[in-house]
Amino acid sequence: MSAMKIKQLVYISKATAPFTSASLKDLTDLANANNAKLNVTGCMAYSAGYFLQLLEGNAETVDSLYRKIAKDTRHKGTKLLLEATVDEDRRLFGKWFMSSFNVDTTVDFPQELKQSMTDIINDRTAIVPVHRLFMEFRKYLGK
Numbered sequence: 100m101s102a103m104k105i106k107q108l109v110y111i112s113k114a115t116a117p118f119t120s121a122s123l124k125d126l127t128d129l130a131n132a133n134n135a136k137l138n139v140t141g142c143m144a145y146s147a148g149y150f151l152q153l154l155e156g157n158a159e160t161v162d163s164l165y166r167k168i169a170k171d172t173r174h175k176g177t178k179l180l181l182e183a184t185v186d187e188d189r190r191l192f193g194k195w196f197m198s199s200f201n202v203d204t205t206v207d208f209p210q211e212l213k214q215s216m217t218d219i220i221n222d223r224t225a226i227v228p229v230h231r232l233f234m235e236f237r238k239y240l241g242k
């Protein structure tokens with residue numbers, strides 16, 4: 100018997116106007132409520148006006164949600180960074196339909212990880228690759 104598979108998708112985008120902690124929270128709350136109906140989980144990281152978001156769930160559901168999100172005028176230049184098919188038990192954000200992580204305001208977030216986020220934003224090779232970066236975000240969310 101084969102295990103259930105899910106799709107993980109990561110994209111990057113640039114906010115068309117800066118987000119505050121409050122507007123980031125509002126967006127996360129809305130995404131959380133919507134994603135609960137879709138059984139999509141994930142995390143939205145924000146840094147220096149850029150979003151790095153991971154979506155995971157049923158492949159068709161994730162693809163159509165991504166197409167919807169990409170049309171949102173609150174950001175632009177959405178670019179896919181990662182698409183993977185993994186076993187359901189490898190879900191990274193099983194506890195959150197949508198979580199958010201503000202890199203700029205998390206004071207104890209290690210410099211190496213901040214730098215990796217900046218490298219990814221600037222299309223450079225990062226010391227910490229994107230999937231591992233989300234594992235680090237998850238650690239901080241659990242705190």
Ligand SMILES: Cc1cc2nc3c(=O)[nH]c(=O)nc-3n(C[C@H](O)[C@H](O)[C@H](O)COP(=O)(O)O)c2cc1C
Pocket residue numbers: 126129130131133134143150152164167168169170171173174197
């Ligand atoms: C960076 C970013 C991430 C988003 N993530 C999600 C998400 O995970 N789920 C979601 O439903 N909407 C997300 N949205 C919002 C959607 O683009 C859209 O505004 C929303 O789903 C519309 O909800 P409604 O159909 O209930 O009005 C995101 C928007 C932005 C700018």
